[in-house]
Amino acid sequence: MARAQTSESACVHSADMGMRPRRRHHALVPRLRREPRSRIVGCASIGQTIRKAWRRGPVRQWWNREAASAFTPARARVRGSCIFAPVLPLRAIFPGKRVALRAPRVSDAPRIVEIRTRSREFLRAWVPVPGPDEFDVDLARARILRDRRDIRADRHYRFCMTLGEDGPVIGRVALTQVFRGIFQNASLGYWVDVEHHGQGFTTEGVTLALDVAFREIGLHRVQAAISPHNAASLAVARKCGLRDEGRAARYLQIDGAWQDHLLLAVTAEDWPAAPR
Numbered sequence: 714m715a716r717a718q719t720s721e722s723a724c725v726h727s728a729d730m731g732m733r734p735r736r737r738h739h740a741l742v743p744r745l746r747r748e749p750r751s752r753i754v755g756c757a758s759i760g761q762t763i764r765k766a767w768r769r770g771p772v773r774q775w776w777n778r779e780a781a782s783a784f785t786p787a788r789a790r791v792r793g794s795c796i797f798a799p800v801l802p803l804r805a806i807f808p809g810k811r812v813a814l815r816a817p818r819v820s821d822a823p824r825i826v827e828i829r830t831r832s833r834e835f836l837r838a839w840v841p842v843p844g845p846d847e848f849d850v851d852l853a854r855a856r857i858l859r860d861r862r863d864i865r866a867d868r869h870y871r872f873c874m875t876l877g878e879d880g881p882v883i884g885r886v887a888l889t890q891v892f893r894g895i896f897q898n899a900s901l902g903y904w905v906d907v908e909h910h911g912q913g914f915t916t917e918g919v920t921l922a923l924d925v926a927f928r929e930i931g932l933h934r935v936q937a938a939i940s941p942h943n944a945a946s947l948a949v950a951r952k953c954g955l956r957d958e959g960r961a962a963r964y965l966q967i968d969g970a971w972q973d974h975l976l977l978a979v980t981a982e983d984w985p986a987a988p989r
């Protein structure tokens with residue numbers, strides 16, 4: 714309150730004194746919005762140790778070389794000790810042969826609630842206990858806004874899988890828990906509308922998501938945790954190139970019980986189109 718009053722009175726004061734309004738500032742805003750925004754994706758979380766070593770010299774070369782060869786995503790730039798990658802635009806659409814991935818839109822809420830509701834029993838055994846925002850359109854809208862903020866913040870990428878580029882949403886494919894720094898990893902998750910399963914759509918959607926992970930947002934590794942009893946999901950993951958890494962005891966709470974899961978993963982080195 715006090716701050717608002719102060720700035721308001723400052724404006725009045727400058728107008729009274731015949732000063733020019735601060736137009737330069739306003740003129741800059743649209744230009745800044747048009748410019749591609751980028752974020753640090755490499756060595757963002759290197760700690761004091763490396764930062765100190767960086768000042769000493771030789772690590773600078775080592776870090777740049779290692780970082781650039783291992784993690785640099787398409788269109789990224791290495792500046793100093795940091796790798797900058799463009800922020801994924803929310804309007805981006807990643808088309809495949811039959812399905813496409815894109816960020817969820819607020820207008821998707823009724824459709825997402827519709828397919829989630831009719832798939833409730835189909836999904837129950839394999840996905841975490843759903844929250845109320847999966848079955849209520851208003852809460853789903855709020856959740857979509859959160860999903861969009863998460864994409865901009867490089868935290869989670871929860872995509873909608875649509876039939877064609879403009880078709881209805883038929884499922885979700887997500888890269889969540891994005892870790893940067895020396896891990897550059899995300900967890901893969903997916904589900905499809907009960908009326909669209911068994912037609913190869915998820916395999917296509919997951920392939921697109923891995924392409925986004927390695928080519929667009931510069932991840933190095935994508936992992937999935939799948940119940941050993943979930944044959945369809947295991948088939949999808951393996952078809953998409955994830956390899957088995959082992960079994961984790963009581964790993965996730967699904968359908969009210971802590972259940973063992975198989976861990977599968979794929980790294981950029983295995984992805985033919987990933988930048989080297």
Ligand SMILES: CC(C)(COP(=O)(O)OP(=O)(O)OC[C@H]1O[C@@H](n2cnc3c(N)ncnc32)[C@H](O)[C@@H]1OP(=O)(O)O)[C@@H](O)C(=O)NCCC(=O)NCCS
Pocket residue numbers: 835836839840902903904905906909910911912913914915916917938939940943944945946948949952
């Ligand atoms: C897992 C899931 C996303 C797969 O979606 P989908 O669109 O049916 O997947 P696809 O059609 O692309 O591929 C399914 C593959 O599983 C295979 N499959 C399906 N049921 C199977 C079973 N009982 N045993 C062995 N393979 C099976 C299919 O044959 C197919 O492989 P193919 O193309 O080589 O024949 C969907 O079943 C689902 O939403 N399940 C519930 C949620 C879930 O499990 N999410 C993953 C959590 S880890």
